[in-house]
Amino acid sequence: MEIAPLLEWLQQTALAVQIRDSLYIFPLLEAAHVVGLALVVGTVAIVDLRLLGLASSGRPFSRLAVDTLKWTLAAFLLTAVTGGLMFITNAAVYFDNTYFRAKVVLLVLAALNAVVFELTARRTVAGWDQAPSAPPLARAVASLSLVIWIGVIVAGRMIGFTATRAAATAPAPVDTSFEDLLGLPAAGDPAQPAGKSPE
Amino acid sequence: MRDFALWLATTSPSVFIQEHNAWTIPAIQSIHIAGIALVMGSVLMIDLRILGLTWTDQTLQQTTRRFGPWLTGSLWLLLATGLLMIVGEPVRELVTFSFWLKMALVAAGALVAVTFQRALRRHERRWEDDLVHRAPIKALAVFTFLIWVCIIVLGRLIAYDHVWGSWSPAS
Numbered sequence: 001m002e003i004a005p006l007l008e009w010l011q012q013t014a015l016a017v018q019i020r021d022s023l024y025i026f027p028l029l030e031a032a033h034v035v036g037l038a039l040v041v042g043t044v045a046i047v048d049l050r051l052l053g054l055a056s057s058g059r060p061f062s063r064l065a066v067d068t069l070k071w072t073l074a075a076f077l078l079t080a081v082t083g084g085l086m087f088i089t090n091a092a093v094y095f096d097n098t099y100f101r102a103k104v105v106l107l108v109l110a111a112l113n114a115v116v117f118e119l120t121a122r123r124t125v126a127g128w129d130q131a132p133s134a135p136p137l138a139r140a141v142a143s144l145s146l147v148i149w150i151g152v153i154v155a156g157r158m159i160g161f162t163a164t165r166a167a168a169t170a171p172a173p174v175d176t177s178f179e180d181l182l183g184l185p186a187a188g189d190p191a192q193p194a195g196k197s198p199e
Numbered sequence: 200m201r202d203f204a205l206w207l208a209t210t211s212p213s214v215f216i217q218e219h220n221a222w223t224i225p226a227i228q229s230i231h232i233a234g235i236a237l238v239m240g241s242v243l244m245i246d247l248r249i250l251g252l253t254w255t256d257q258t259l260q261q262t263t264r265r266f267g268p269w270l271t272g273s274l275w276l277l278l279a280t281g282l283l284m285i286v287g288e289p290v291r292e293l294v295t296f297s298f299w300l301k302m303a304l305v306a307a308g309a310l311v312a313v314t315f316q317r318a319l320r321r322h323e324r325r326w327e328d329d330l331v332h333r334a335p336i337k338a339l340a341v342f343t344f345l346i347w348v349c350i351i352v353l354g355r356l357i358a359y360d361h362v363w364g365s366w367s368p369a370s
Contacts, residue, residue: 027359031352034232038351041233042240056265059257067253071243153236154229161225 007091016088026089030160033082037156039075041149043068051142053133060129090163097163103155110148117141200368204289216287224287231280235351237273241266242312242347249331249340259331260323267316274309295360296367301353308346311339 010016019025046068049055056064087094094100121128121138128134134142207213216223247253248262257265285292292298319326330336360367 024362027356027362028352031355034235034355035239035348035351038232038236038239039243041236042238042243045237046240046244055269059265063256067244071247071253150229150233153232154225157225157229157232 003095004092007095010088010091013088015085016091019085019089026086029082029086033079033086036075036078036082037153040072040079041153043072043075044145044149047072048142048145051134051138053139057132061134062125062129093163094159097159099155099158099162103152103159106148106151106155110145110152113141113144113148200293201290204293207286207289207293210286213286213289216283220287224284227280227283227287231277231284234273234276234280235354237269238277239347239351241270241273242344245270246340246344250337258327260319260327263316263319267312270312271316274312292357294368295357296363297353297356297360301350301357304346304350304353308343308350311343311346 019029046056047065050057050059050061050064117138121135121141124135128138133139208217216227244254245263245266248255248257248259254262322330356362360369364370
């Protein structure tokens with residue numbers, strides 16, 4: 001299957017063009033993506049820390065899972081939609097980006113990790129629901145989950161430093177950046193319009 | 200502020216971060232985002248408990264005892280990593296409208312968090328029996344959550360301060 005034409009088509013869609021042409025939409029999509037990601041990781045951490053016996057250990061696991069899972073899913077929906085919209089603005093570049101690929105792999109691993117939990121420890125939850133921490137396999141799943149999600153954060157942030165946004169209408173440089181004046185390395189986001197054309 | 204930022208950029212900790220910015224900046228930012236996740240998870244659960252939507256088998260006090268320390272601890276982590284980001288990229292942070300509006304909201308958010316935890320400790324019964332059921336308190340819970348959402352948005356907009364047009368000191 002040829003993916004290049006699909007990526008090309010995606011970034012030519014009216015929606016992608018509109019996001020690229022706006023000075024505001026992409027930054028706001030990124031911001032909403034971080035809000036969603038923070039809520040996903042924050043709620044996942046509540047569950048993982050409970051399994052590890054590090055927090056909420058006095059509370060039945062099944063109650064806690066019901067209390068958090070729906071919010072995790074809602075937040076994930078927000079990150080997926082905003083992530084998808086960012087992706088289509090520059091689909092070919094993101095698709096080739098190593099950190100983007102790593103992030104996709106990590107998300108698949110997170111899903112598989114959750115499936116392993118559902119097929120194993122979750123089935124015997126009645127036996128350990130009230131216990132301060134979960135059985136060893138569930139604790140391994142929880143530890144792996146925390147590592148994977150931290151990896152997702154790191155990979156996501158690295159995409160911003162390595163995949164240059166194809167800004168059709170980058171704002172005109174209004175001022176010489178202070179980094180330039182000082183001769184300092186410009187350490188800001190490459191996505192940030194720094195008055196230079198993207199390399 | 201520009202002069203201060205320019206001076207800060209010449210100090211040795213700042214120079215170190217700049218010289219190793221390939222890994223220092225992403226690492227600091229990633230830890231900062233992980234801290235934000237802990238704050239958002241904690242704020243969400245406390246606010247949803249006030250709204251009566253989660254953690255309802257636990258009292259407000261039990262819920263706050265579970266999440267309050269994680270919230271406070273994460274805020275210290277955010278302060279530390281945030282300071283490192285300012286030291287590492289002083290001009291990028293300090294010479295923006297987004298940053299200062301964010302700091303004002305952080306002050307408001309932190310004040311609400313501390314005041315709420317104190318008030319709950321002092322007047323536990325009144326909170327459990329009465330206050331938690333009141334509409335203005337529920338509205339305050341929603342409002343507080345939105346403050347933290349705005350803080351995240353403004354944090355990301357530091358990289359895009361041009362969205363503020365002439366309000367941005369960089370313009």
